[in-house]
Amino acid sequence: MIDSGSDDSFISHETLSKIYPQAIIHVADKTFQSMNGTQVDVTGYVILTVDFDKYLSDEIIYISTRTNIDLLLGQTWIKKHLAILNCKDQCITITTNNGSKSIPYISTYDDNINDPCQQYNIRLVHDVTIKPRTIQPVDTLCSSILNADTVLFLPRQQLQEDLSILIPNSLLNIYHHRTTLYIVNHTDDDCKLNKNSKLGKIRHVPLTNLCCSINELNESTQSDSIIPTNILQDINLLIQHLKPEQQQMIRSILSQE
Numbered sequence: 001m002i003d004s005g006s007d008d009s010f011i012s013h014e015t016l017s018k019i020y021p022q023a024i025i026h027v028a029d030k031t032f033q034s035m036n037g038t039q040v041d042v043t044g045y046v047i048l049t050v051d052f053d054k055y056l057s058d059e060i061i062y063i064s065t066r067t068n069i070d071l072l073l074g075q076t077w078i079k080k081h082l083a084i085l086n087c088k089d090q091c092i093t094i095t096t097n098n099g100s101k102s103i104p105y106i107s108t109y110d111d112n113i114n115d116p117c118q119q120y121n122i123r124l125v126h127d128v129t130i131k132p133r134t135i136q137p138v139d140t141l142c143s144s145i146l147n148a149d150t151v152l153f154l155p156r157q158q159l160q161e162d163l164s165i166l167i168p169n170s171l172l173n174i175y176h177h178r179t180t181l182y183i184v185n186h187t188d189d190d191c192k193l194n195k196n197s198k199l200g201k202i203r204h205v206p207l208t209n210l211c212c213s214i215n216e217l218n219e220s221t222q223s224d225s226i227i228p229t230n231i232l233q234d235i236n237l238l239i240q241h242l243k244p245e246q247q248q249m250i251r252s253i254l255s256q257e
Contacts, residue, residue, distance in 0.1 A: 006074030
């Protein structure tokens with residue numbers, strides 16, 4: 001990713017360990033702040049060779065432990081190569097000793113912008129292995145939404161069928177593009193999912209648009225609609241990340257016959 005709003009270039013610790021685990025890490029000689037003023041933690045910097053359409057250059061890249069982006073090239077790289085971000089032609093052009101080189105933009109989001117429901121992809125942040133007969137929380141990322149109190153999640157049906165797993169429909173909160181989903185592996189084998197796997201789609205729905213029916217319960221109906229303890233425990237686990245009022249709303253819906 002190329003970001004003209006970042007002074008320096010950064011790489012995630014996870015990406016560095018995959019592409020160059022033997023890299024020599026140098027001590028960082030300065031501190032960093034994000035645009036909102038919060039401290040950006042770095043563990044040092046490395047010198048990496050960047051390949052831009054077969055044009056190789058050595059760059060100073062700082063290692064960040066909290067970035068959601070594998071590699072970010074900032075102003076130091078842009079100025080060094082006189083890079084031009086051409087929004088009209090959707091390409092990036094740099095200047096080399098042998099003339100100019102250009103590559104087309106690759107969209108950060110692969111969501112369907114023509115989708116009238118404005119649904120967005122949600123992906124895994126890390127590689128995960130789900131043990132047999134377990135429910136596991138997983139860290140997920142939606143690049144298209146920064147923060148949201150209420151989003152509806154719809155899992156990929158084909159993924160569930162291919163891997164014999166269950167990812168429940170959920171009402172989620174998103175904070176800094178991140179949210180948590182729960183995956184149920186009801187098989188007797190480990191289930192492995194790779195980083196960036198598409199788990200499904202989410203749609204932002206304001207809390208005021210959500211509704212549910214509330215039925216008055218008398219003693220007879222209460223005794224006839226007792227939910228087994230194990231199901232209640234599963235429900236509580238799946239909605240524990242929500243606010244109390246949202247949890248109560250979901251319980252009311254799921255408790256109805």
